[in-house]
Amino acid sequence: MSGRVPRGDGGKPGRKPQERALRRKEALLDAAVALLGEGGFTAVTHRAVAERAGVPLAATTYYFSSRDELVAQAFAVLVERDLRLMRDSLTRACGDSLDELARTLVRTYASDRGRQLGLWELYLxxxxxxxxxxIARAWTDGWDDIVRTLLDRSGHPCGRSEVRFVxxxxxxxxxxxxxxARPGALEQAADMVTRALRAIST
Amino acid sequence: MSGRVPRGDGGKPGRKPQERALRRKEALLDAAVALLGEGGFTAVTHRAVAERAGVPLAATTYYFSSRDELVAQAFAVLVERDLRLMRDSLTRACGDSLDELARTLVRTYASDRGRQLGLWELYLxxxxxxxxxxIARAWTDGWDDIVRTLLDRSGHPCGRSEVRFVxxxxxxxxxxxxxxARPGALEQAADMVTRALRAIST
DNA sequence: ATTAAAGTTGGACAAGCGTACCGCTTTTAT
DNA sequence: ATAAAAGCGGTACGCTTGTCCAACTTTAAT
Structure with missing residues (x-):
């Protein structure tokens, strides 16, 4: 038999994967993530992903045993990237006032609509x-963690429940x-978050 | 030409639709709603809806000009039913205490997981x-309205922002x-909502 | 050098999809 | 009665989809 199953991750040593193959797999995941942001769940097809990544169709089934697995891994990558981006963006600018904190929280969320839509789609x-x-739970937990860190660093440490609340x-x-996409929704949200922060800081 | 386009809703008088046809259309919508709850967005296909409703395949294209329109109308029906069910359930049992109110709010949401998943899927x-x-906005607005009514009737009237908050x-x-579906999430949620109600009632 | 694993790929397959056609029956206004 | 509109439904077209296969090349351990 020829080379099936690149790595089920749990088998015998066999050969070590080649570097080019790893780059290809990464390119496929990148393509899947991008497509998911642009067209949503249904846009992530083998053919679309392959064309986007610049590899032949059959490569997609070689690296991913099924479409479900491809989507799942893309979801994991998306969550990881989203959390990192959120963490970086939030830990950089970090004012002391409750209002400023709320505004930072809300503003950060407002980037890259398509990607966020895809993320929520997969979450659902x-x-x-x-x-x-x-993966869904990892997203929630990661986000909770970011909020907790932010509250701690802003001089408003609080318990698990309060973090979940915010x-x-x-x-x-x-x-x-x-x-x-209602106009003015962001400002209203910031006001509400300010109120919430005030509620838990007393 | 024979009978195409049952009613684009905006044309000449023509003939009035027959009763049996209306029941059929309703049956199709019911089937679409049920399928959406069971298998999500992708499960709502012409063939599946037709089989479920007990009508031949061609009937689906007769009553709905496209799949998108079928899904859209199913979404509208789903929102309408959900809001009514929520309204009925909430206005019936209506305690005075903040805690009881919060518990009622949270508990009502916990019915029919599949239907709710489908609803959120379409919302997204x-x-x-x-x-x-x-339709999405109608859902949000309707839910806001229910919450407002509930708060008013419980002796905690408040402004638009506070309603949005809750x-x-x-x-x-x-x-x-x-x-x-985390265990204990409902109880935690009830506690948090209680806290939120306390925050806005002062 | 040999050999087996890993990587690679064009092509094909069956299945499912949305949609349209067109002959047919039923209703209804005239 | 008659004709037009509406309802009806079997069938088929064209397309996209996920998945698979068999042959080929490259890599690396022996």
């Missing part, structure tokens, strides 16, 4: 596919803004 | 398809619970 998909569950509220406003 | 889809925008918070917790 996790409600039906158990294989995506742990994180969920911001996520909720964010989702609404991404989907409905 | 509205972020990409402008045709769905007004509505978004509850929706956020709800969405998390539907997707991630």
């Amino acid at each position: 998909q996790a409600g039906r596919e158990p294989a995506l569950q742990h 994180a969920t509220l911001v996520s909720g406003f964010w989702l609404e803004h991404i989907v409905e | 889809q509205a972020g990409r398809e402008p045709a769905l925008q007004h 509505a978004t918070l509850v929706s956020g917790f709800w969405l998390e619970h539907i997707v991630e």
Whole structure:
């Protein structure tokens, strides 16, 4: 038999993967992530991903055993990148005042609508596919962690419940803004978050 | 030519639609709504809807000019039913205490996971398809209205911002619970909502 | 040098999809 | 009665999809 199954990750040593192959797999994931942001879940097809990554169609089935696995890995990458971007953006500018803090929280969420839509789409998909569950939870946990760090550093340390409170509220406003794009929603959200912060800091 | 286009809604009088046809269209919408809850957006195909409704395939294209329109109308029906169910359930049991109010708010959200998943799925889809925008907004507005009514009747009247605050918070917790299904999430959510209500009632 | 694994690829397959056609029956206004 | 509109539905077209296969080349351990 010829070379099937690049690495099920749990088998015998065999040969070590070649560098070019790793780059190809990465390119495929990048393409999948980009497509997911542009056209959503249904846009991530084998052919579209392959063409975008500049590789032949058959390469997609060589590196990913199924479409579900490709989508799952793309979801994981997307979550990882999103959390890092959010962390970087939030830890940089960090004012002391509650109002400024709220404004920073809300503003950061407002970048790259397509990517965020894709992210939420996959998050929702996790409600039906158990294989995506742990990635969805990792997103929530990571976001909670960022909010906690931010609150701590701003001189408003608080418990788990309060963190969940702020994180969920911001996520909720964010989702609404991404989907409905109502004018002035961002400012209102910032006001509400300010109020929430004031509520938990007493 | 024979009978094409049942009613573009905006044309000449022509003939009035027959009763059996209306029931059929309703059956198709019911089937679409059910399928959307069971299998999500992608499960709503012409063939699946037709089979479910007990009508031949061609009937779906007769009553709906395209799949997008079928999905859009199913979305509208789903929103309408959801809001009514929520309104009925909430206005019935209506305690006075903040804690009881919060618990009622959260508990009501916890019914029929599949239907809720489908609803959120379509809501998110509205972020990409402008045709769905007004339905998504109707859902948000309707939910806001229910929350306002509930707060008013419980002796905690408040302004628009405060209503948005509570509505978004509850929706956020709800969405998390539907997707991630973490144990104890409902109780935590109720506590947080209680805290939020206390924050806005002072 | 040999050999087996890994990587690579064009092409094909069955299945499912949205949609359109067109002959047919039923209703209804005249 | 008659004709037009509306309802009806079997069938098929063209397309996209996920997945697979068999042959080929490259890599690396022996």
